[in-house]
Amino acid sequence: MKRPTIADIARRAGVSKGAVSYALNGQPGVSEATRQRIMSIAQEIGFNPNSAARALSGASARAVGLTLCRPARILGIEPWFMGLISGFEAELSARSYALTLQVVATPEHEIEVYRRWWGERRIDGVIVTDLREDDVRVAVLQQLQLPAVVIGGPGETGKIAQIWSDDAGAITEAVRYLVALGHRRIARVSGLPDLLHTQTRTRAFNEICASLDLIEAVTVPSDYTGEEGSRATRRLLIDSDRPTAIIYDNDVMAVAGLAVAQEMGLAVPGDISIVAWDDSPLCSLVHPPLTALSRDIAAYGALAARQLLAAIDGEQLGNVEAGSAHLTPRGSTAPPR
Amino acid sequence: MKRPTIADIARRAGVSKGAVSYALNGQPGVSEATRQRIMSIAQEIGFNPNSAARALSGASARAVGLTLCRPARILGIEPWFMGLISGFEAELSARSYALTLQVVATPEHEIEVYRRWWGERRIDGVIVTDLREDDVRVAVLQQLQLPAVVIGGPGETGKIAQIWSDDAGAITEAVRYLVALGHRRIARVSGLPDLLHTQTRTRAFNEICASLDLIEAVTVPSDYTGEEGSRATRRLLIDSDRPTAIIYDNDVMAVAGLAVAQEMGLAVPGDISIVAWDDSPLCSLVHPPLTALSRDIAAYGALAARQLLAAIDGEQLGNVEAGSAHLTPRGSTAPPR
DNA sequence: TAAGTTTACTGAACCGGATAAGTCGTGGAG
DNA sequence: CTCCACGACTTATCCGGTTCAGTAAACTTA
Numbered sequence: 001m002k003r004p005t006i007a008d009i010a011r012r013a014g015v016s017k018g019a020v021s022y023a024l025n026g027q028p029g030v031s032e033a034t035r036q037r038i039m040s041i042a043q044e045i046g047f048n049p050n051s052a053a054r055a056l057s058g059a060s061a062r063a064v065g066l067t068l069c070r071p072a073r074i075l076g077i078e079p080w081f082m083g084l085i086s087g088f089e090a091e092l093s094a095r096s097y098a099l100t101l102q103v104v105a106t107p108e109h110e111i112e113v114y115r116r117w118w119g120e121r122r123i124d125g126v127i128v129t130d131l132r133e134d135d136v137r138v139a140v141l142q143q144l145q146l147p148a149v150v151i152g153g154p155g156e157t158g159k160i161a162q163i164w165s166d167d168a169g170a171i172t173e174a175v176r177y178l179v180a181l182g183h184r185r186i187a188r189v190s191g192l193p194d195l196l197h198t199q200t201r202t203r204a205f206n207e208i209c210a211s212l213d214l215i216e217a218v219t220v221p222s223d224y225t226g227e228e229g230s231r232a233t234r235r236l237l238i239d240s241d242r243p244t245a246i247i248y249d250n251d252v253m254a255v256a257g258l259a260v261a262q263e264m265g266l267a268v269p270g271d272i273s274i275v276a277w278d279d280s281p282l283c284s285l286v287h288p289p290l291t292a293l294s295r296d297i298a299a300y301g302a303l304a305a306r307q308l309l310a311a312i313d314g315e316q317l318g319n320v321e322a323g324s325a326h327l328t329p330r331g332s333t334a335p336p337r
Numbered sequence: 338m339k340r341p342t343i344a345d346i347a348r349r350a351g352v353s354k355g356a357v358s359y360a361l362n363g364q365p366g367v368s369e370a371t372r373q374r375i376m377s378i379a380q381e382i383g384f385n386p387n388s389a390a391r392a393l394s395g396a397s398a399r400a401v402g403l404t405l406c407r408p409a410r411i412l413g414i415e416p417w418f419m420g421l422i423s424g425f426e427a428e429l430s431a432r433s434y435a436l437t438l439q440v441v442a443t444p445e446h447e448i449e450v451y452r453r454w455w456g457e458r459r460i461d462g463v464i465v466t467d468l469r470e471d472d473v474r475v476a477v478l479q480q481l482q483l484p485a486v487v488i489g490g491p492g493e494t495g496k497i498a499q500i501w502s503d504d505a506g507a508i509t510e511a512v513r514y515l516v517a518l519g520h521r522r523i524a525r526v527s528g529l530p531d532l533l534h535t536q537t538r539t540r541a542f543n544e545i546c547a548s549l550d551l552i553e554a555v556t557v558p559s560d561y562t563g564e565e566g567s568r569a570t571r572r573l574l575i576d577s578d579r580p581t582a583i584i585y586d587n588d589v590m591a592v593a594g595l596a597v598a599q600e601m602g603l604a605v606p607g608d609i610s611i612v613a614w615d616d617s618p619l620c621s622l623v624h625p626p627l628t629a630l631s632r633d634i635a636a637y638g639a640l641a642a643r644q645l646l647a648a649i650d651g652e653q654l655g656n657v658e659a660g661s662a663h664l665t666p667r668g669s670t671a672p673p674r
Numbered sequence: 675t676a677a678g679t680t681t682a683c684t685g686a687a688c689c690g691g692a693t694a695a696g697t698c699g700t701g702g703a704g
Numbered sequence: 705c706t707c708c709a710c711g712a713c714t715t716a717t718c719c720g721g722t723t724c725a726g727t728a729a730a731c732t733t734a
Contacts, residue, residue, distance in 0.1 A: 021691065082419060100436065101422070119384070226621070252618075386720085391721055391722080
């Protein structure tokens, strides 16, 4: 089954290829009657313009790239990426851009993928996640002049647009809430310490705890995986003067922490309160359901996609702060005994 | 920053475009010395062939498509899709194929996406999941002659290759195990009832339960979401002669079921044993950790990708049965009280 | 050493669109 | 009635690869 081209339409309509192109793209140069005739023939034979031919003659590839840089076993249960992808998609498919995905092992590998994608004209721009300090990827993106948006700042990205959410405000709200419940010993299990937003959160956590005179506001670094979350939780809970509340940097570690507490015979929220960052169905699924810092990840992704499309269209954009996370209290937080 | 083309290489090497093309593609027609010279120039200036130009001159798009047809909120926590994607990716990036992703709302929308992708020559093949009875997508794929592999059979797919796992064997193993522990009242919370593999599982579940003379081997249909899983579990557990064990068709519903049992004051595994289908880190994360039917989803995905690439290369392939799931006993199953 | 074969290239056509430049017929202004 | 402008096209070129046909030189082989 041969896929139709504009030449086929031209033949059937008895006009030239050029006329067909003008008609289909809403360009002036054909009469309204001819345009309608061409459109209906295109419709009838199920014509779709060859994206390669289009991309080749100057136009864009109408595709954006996203790399996933997490070990495969965590990718599956981290709702974060899939939420982000859903959000991108909503925006991209509305403008009929495709999303090209690749799983990468390291930031270096990621850079290599960007170079190849851009060199091959496979994509028009990329969405970059997990911003680090002095991120090697930023320099490469600028050098390639590859349109991009960066998620996970704020940080130093030159002219590349950024999207971030007010993590400092969110963690401050969470700590205040726990203190209002009567907690004085609050700990935190963080995500990867070299990510910028982890650092932002840690700084804000330390500040609010210091300003409220909380004893030992400790942050245990972790890596977003359930195993590391369990380990960090165990380390915190075996202590004789253990914390009465723990804030986790993602939902997976929070669920793991909940299981560790239960396995150690501690009651949640009686003995230990738990707060998760990023609210996914996972948080309401466990027992007790977890108090969480909710934000609309899909909306965050959609915003990023819009910014990227604007950047591809050549608009010069500033940085945008997405809506901040807000606390959703559930059964995992209560006054300490 | 202009991206280099073969014309740039040709100019620098003092040869024609054709010679460069032969050299870079390992075709005969250039001397070894010239080939080396061309290769090193290409390396030096960071040349990547324009994928559009390549695709346009007869070659393939070097990309495959995948659509995700689940509501956004379930996509995030269902480890299944991400596991599958990791598996695809391993295989695809090794052969430098790109993966194009789109979230779709319905099978009809999915068909429309396939038509467009194929018409635009954006992809060389697709991976189709969630096979249904008399699946409308199959006819369209055959009509388009779009290379494809189907996951989730076995079913009627004509010449389109299929990959499935021995679900009947797995559920039989799970039921036998529960019966060996002493259970006689076993229930099941299934996934979407119109999916073929759900039907396969239901049939096998009914057969093994009948052959073992189990009382009321009921299957409650659900939809893979946590909410529906909770609801189905509640309906099963409020019954006076409630089951002593429940098998869930995915891990998300199993975790939800566990939470419902705990919230109703039932001990797991004392009052009720739980088995999850598809083992993800989620299963070991909760307390007690869930006994699960484990299978290597990434390997399943990799196998599917290999089959698809073979189909794209024009090889005529038969259907393949991937490794069957095996039971991984954990803390959520025990003899009934 | 002449003829045939092989090697190492070059030049040009082609893929399917976009688009600039050229052509022709028609209608309105002068 | 003539000239010009404009609408409605057509023609040709370009994008950056692949590939086929052609060619000159080197290398066999009798």
